Amino acid sequence: MKVTSKLLWLITAAALLLLPAAAGAADVPKMISATTYTVGSTGYAISIGLCKAIEEKGGVKVKVVPAGTDIAKLMPVRAHEASFSILTGAGQFMASRGLQLFAAPNMGPQRLRLVWACNLGAVAGMMTRADSGIKTLADLKGKRVAFIPGSPACTFLHGGYLAFGGLDWKDVKKVKVSSWKAPAIPPTA
Structure with missing residues (x-):
């Protein structure tokens, strides 16, 4: 409350x-x-x-x-x-x-003004099915990982998660999806 x-x-x-x-x-x-x-x-x-x-x-x-x-x-x-x-x-x-x-020259940097920032904490991460065999971020090697063209935030954050597991985008299979709401992409070999 x-x-x-x-x-x-x-x-x-x-x-x-x-x-x-x-x-x-x-x-x-x-x-x-x-x-x-x-x-x-x-x-x-x-x-x-x-x-x-x-x-x-x-x-x-x-x-x-x-x-x-x-x-x-x-x-x-x-x-x-x-x-x-x-x-x-x-x-x-x-x-x-x-x-x-x-x-891109026509896109940035943008002159933005931060009016409000929610500091209540946000939860973000990568999720997999329980039966995927993926227990750590390093286990994503060779697996399919969702990629949202036009969403630099997701690209950046997912790149950070991969790096934490000692991986890079070239170590996984990028699967383009339209948004976070697109059907789930189960990681498979």
């Missing part, structure tokens, strides 16, 4: 920070758009709560636009079609530093 209460307070505080300083100003839009994670994800649920708080506290309706990758989340912001995007720490780091897929 404490974590939920803290999260709601943080979302409300972030919503207030996103509102214009002069809430009564004539140029305050009636509606804005925000890009976020795909439907069904924790990030999407947090985004819905954040956007609801913005609407309730600031009177500005927020249209939530789900997108599968960090690139897809930032493109509408760059094109001024969305007011803000909700990204992972890894995603915003890559975009702001011009790393990975954001290293």
Whole structure:
């Protein structure tokens, strides 16, 4: 309950920070758009709560636009079609530093402003079936590992997991999937 209460307070505080300083100003839009994670994800649920708080506290309706990758989340912001995007720490780091897929001249580095950071802790990792025979990250050698084109955060994080097991992307079979929500790819030889 404490974590939920803290999260709601943080979302409300972030919503207030996103509102214009002069809430009564004539140029305050009636509606804005925000890009976020795909439907069904924790990030999407947090985004819905954040956007609801913005609407309730600031009177500005927020249209939530789900997108599968960090690139897809930032493109509408760059094109001024969305007011803000909700990204992972890894995603915003890559975009702001011009790393990975954001290293292309037309993609990075991006001028981003961190408005709110959830420090409640996130859980990330690689999972396998219990009967896969994979007990350590080193056991992934030669196995299939999901790879999401357009998601530098996932590429970076999975690369880190592989390195922890003494492996590299060239040591595994990369399997392209459209997003985290794509059907599970069971690791096999």
